[in-house]
Amino acid sequence: MRTGIVVFPGTWSDRDCxxxxxxxxGEPVRYVDHRERDLHxxxxxxxxxxxxYGDYLRCGALARFTPVMEAVSDFANRGGLVLGICNGFxxxxxxxLLPGALLRNSSCEFRCEWVHLRVEQxxxxxxLDSRPGQVLRIPISHGEGNFFADAHTLESLERDGRVVxxxxxxxxxxxxxxxxxxxxxxxxxxxxxxxxxxxxxxHPERACEVLLGGDDGLAVFRSAVHALAxxxx
Amino acid sequence: MYRAEVFVTLKAxxxxxxxxxxxxGLHALGFESVKDVRAGKYxxxxxxxxxxxxxRARVEDMAHQLLANAxxxxxxxxxxxxxxxxxxxPARGGGQGGGGS
Numbered sequence: 001m002r003t004g005i006v007v008f009p010g011t012w013s014d015r016d017c018x019x020x021x022x023x024x025x026g027e028p029v030r031y032v033d034h035r036e037r038d039l040h041x042x043x044x045x046x047x048x049x050x051x052x053y054g055d056y057l058r059c060g061a062l063a064r065f066t067p068v069m070e071a072v073s074d075f076a077n078r079g080g081l082v083l084g085i086c087n088g089f090x091x092x093x094x095x096x097l098l099p100g101a102l103l104r105n106s107s108c109e110f111r112c113e114w115v116h117l118r119v120e121q122x123x124x125x126x127x128l129d130s131r132p133g134q135v136l137r138i139p140i141s142h143g144e145g146n147f148f149a150d151a152h153t154l155e156s157l158e159r160d161g162r163v164v165x166x167x168x169x170x171x172x173x174x175x176x177x178x179x180x181x182x183x184x185x186x187x188x189x190x191x192x193x194x195x196x197x198x199x200x201x202x203h204p205e206r207a208c209e210v211l212l213g214g215d216d217g218l219a220v221f222r223s224a225v226h227a228l229a230x231x232x233x
Numbered sequence: 234m235y236r237a238e239v240f241v242t243l244k245a246x247x248x249x250x251x252x253x254x255x256x257x258g259l260h261a262l263g264f265e266s267v268k269d270v271r272a273g274k275y276x277x278x279x280x281x282x283x284x285x286x287x288x289r290a291r292v293e294d295m296a297h298q299l300l301a302n303a304x305x306x307x308x309x310x311x312x313x314x315x316x317x318x319x320x321x322x323p324a325r326g327g328g329q330g331g332g333g334s
Contacts, residue, residue, distance in 0.1 A: 057274075058302055065299070094302065101304040103243075104250045148247060148305060182250070 001025075001225045004032040004042040006072070006088075008063045012050035013085065013205060020205040021046075021221055034066040043228050044081040045072055047088025049141070049203060059102065059144050060090035069095055081125045081224050082197040086142055089189075089199030098190055098199045099157070100149035106182025110143040114213065115180055117188050117202060118168040121161045124195040125227035129219045135172045136165075136216040138202040140180055145201040147183035147190075157190055164198055165189035196227075235280050235288035236315040241301045241308045242273035276300060279315055288312055 003021045007014045014031060021044075022029035032039065039045060053062035063069065069091070076082045076097055084092040092098045105111060116137055119130040130136070149157065157163050165188040169178045174186045181201075189200030204217030243249045251272040259267045278295070282288035292310050301308040 057300070061299060061302070093304070099304075101302055103247065103305065106248065106250050108250050108254045146248075146250070150246070150304075182248070 001027040003029045003044045005046045006032045008034045008052035010051040013048040016205040017048045020208040034068045037067045037071045039071045039075045047084040049086030060094040063091045064094040084199040092199045099153045103146040112141040114139045117165040120163045124191040126198045126220045128223040138207045140202045145181045147187040234315040237278045237292040238311045239276040247305045
């Protein structure tokens with residue numbers, strides 16, 4: 001799985017992603033500068049977390065207009081796998097590759113803590129290795145992860161099975177108490193209709209080694225490897 | 234030359250945690266009459282356009298493309314002519330520190 005990790009000014013999780021995919025899974029990885037336009041050598045593009053362009057104006061608003069995002073858009077439309085994590089999720093929404101928006105957390109606090117996610121569907125490229133209803137323990141680290149979409153969009157996401165992850169209690173129940181940021185319907189991650197583009201607020205790359213607190217996040221990256229083996233891109 | 238003031242606010246249907254927190258602070262200070270607070274962004278943009286129609290069209294285009302996110306935000310543009318006589322013109326009226334978002 002040839003993986004590219006996009007680096008914008010202010011990105012901060014790029015090396016954690018490279019460690020997860022390159023060191024732990026042993027797949028080839030390269031960094032992709034935000035000025036690059038050519039992604040033809042890649043199978044998977046990761047937009048990592050951080051504060052691209054200082055979060056100025058809106059999270060992800062300025063990253064959207066970089067040369068590399070034009071290439072990422074073409075790459076996604078051709079069926080390439082794209083994973084947006086945290087700020088990467090915000091960028092995918094600004095670029096209209098995923099619907100909705102991420103508002104300030106309802107608590108107005110930056111939340112950095114371990115949460116539980118219920119896998120809602122295993123059809124996306126990043127959940128093939130999970131089963132629906134499975135609970136993953138993965139950390140979050142954000143101030144603006146409060147998922148919002150209008151009622152019509154929300155209904156179509158639910159109807160089409162595009163809600164990928166929901167915040168839940170350790171036993172898998174989706175409760176208000178398990179919602180760390182006020183997201184509508186506890187939504188933590190969604191996909192595009194084709195399932196090759198996924199955005200999620202939690203950080204799977206920070207949950208890839210038991211030594212560091214857990215390795216449930218590996219399932220997300222392993223799924224991508226299996227998605228590529230199953231469906232030629 | 235025109236000076237555009239752009240006000241970007243969350244749509245009425247979008248929850249505004251910052252506004253709610255500010256409302257709580259105002260209540261704590263004794264301003265019980267405060268019923269609602271909406272927080273937003275304020276931008277001042279100076280554009281070199283020949284007339285008001287052109288200036289408005291350009292600034293609205295900017296708002297659609299970048300300044301506001303139509304999924305969650307609305308915007309309003311107020312325009313006034315900006316005399317371009319003195320070249321490095323400071324913000325008119327002065328004393329505007331702390332107005333930014």
